Amino acid sequence: MAGSIRILAFLATCLIAAWATASRAEDYPRPKVRTVTAFVRLEPADYAAQIAEALGVLRAARGELEQQGYEVQTLRIVTQPLGELVAGRSEAAALAFLKTLNDLAAKEGFIPNVGPGMLRDADDPRTLQLLAHAMAMFPNLMGSAIIAGEDGIHWRVIHESAALVRYLADHTAHGQGNFRFTATAMLKPYGPFYPGAWHAGPGRRFSMGLQGASLVEEVFARTPGDFDASVAELTRALTVHAQAAEKVGERVAAASHWTFMGVDPTPAPAPLAGASIGAAIERYTGARFGSSGTLTAALIITTAVKAVPVRHIGFSGLMVPVMEDRVLAQRWAEGAYNTDALLAYSSVCATGLDTVPYPGDITEEQLARILGDVASLARKWSKPLAARLLPVPGKAAGERTDFSDPFLFNTTLHAVP
Secondary structure, three states: OHHHHHHHHHHHHHHHHHHHHHHHHHOOOOOEEEEEEEEOOOOOOOHHHHHHHHHHHHHHHHHHHHHOOOOEEEEEEEOOOHHHHOOOOOHHHHHHHHHHHHHHHHHHOOEEEEEEOOOOOOOOHHHHHHHHHHHHHOOOOEEEEEEEEOOEEOHHHHHHHHHHHHHHHHHOHHHHHHHHEEEEEOOOOOOOOOOOOOOOOOOOEEEEEEEOHHHHHHHHHHOOOOHHHHHHHHHHHHHHHHHHHHHHHHHHHHHHOOEEEEEEOOOOOEOOOOEOHHHHHHHHHOOOOOOOOHHHHHHHHHHHHHHOOOOEOOOOOOOOEOOOOHHHHHHHHHOOOOHHHHHHHOOOOOOOEEEEEEEOOOOHHHHHHHHHHHHHHHHHHOOOEEEEEEEEOOOOOOOEOOOOOOOOOOOEOOOOO
């Protein structure tokens, strides 16, 4: 009898805790889902049917998420790495196929990513050069390169990536082509966030990424300056929504016979909706982003994200995209932080250098040194980092950027140290 009472008491405690967590989560805004991302291995003779199948899975996941009140921002499809995708084709034939993929994406409403142009130093650099030409011509394509992995830092890939960044700066309007390219370090496959998403294994897999900057801002508004309370409350709030996404993923996987790889709970900002990770961090510190305490706030977010009990995939940390966030762009213009500060924050979170603007005369050598710093930090701490660098042609330090992309907030350029 006493044992039964103890069991009932334990179950009652669990139910009360679950109710408390759910009720507190309802007090916060429901985050959007930034992306549902599919990973496919396209075959030349069957690629259209394979993409159609992938879209069926993505749309099914979106439908279920929307039924539960979650708005889905994008559907994305990642192919095998570019060198494998176009193997055996001439450059002209490869570009023709990539144009077909670009046009199909525009028609069907998905964002295509053709994977890394180089995964390691032994890869043919001509593939990364092909990626540069394709991205300059086809505005829907995304791509990446891997500058560090378990085998070490890829110095040749770093230099080829710097050349690609310089090429896109010079061959796309305002240099905006670089918004669609990133160099990743220590990032494992099947993460949902672009442009670094990649895989080199089997297809028929998918994952999800959240857009939770508004959630972080609400939590920090209630727990300013309190490390432990902020970690606990943010973990609870993120858990409710990450687990809801995970359950949808598992149901869609069971119905489609695809493999669900997991959720990346990284709280991405929402440029069009005005949700800002910079504003969230300022809520916690009570000071401008870049002031003392910013690194602590970054650690809080990363700690909470990693504590969320779901199947993690991708960065699972914190994004600080300078030009995708209205507050971060403003603070960059004010000189409140710089490249070195972002690298310091990256020691405690999955940041790297994301959408960082530079004067148009930055050289390939300077770009390579910056990429090398990101790769070195990622390799040292065995953590995923990325570098999305945006040189602005024709613009000098002290001048304002003039990007026309609605996902980018213009800011002031600073000299490269």
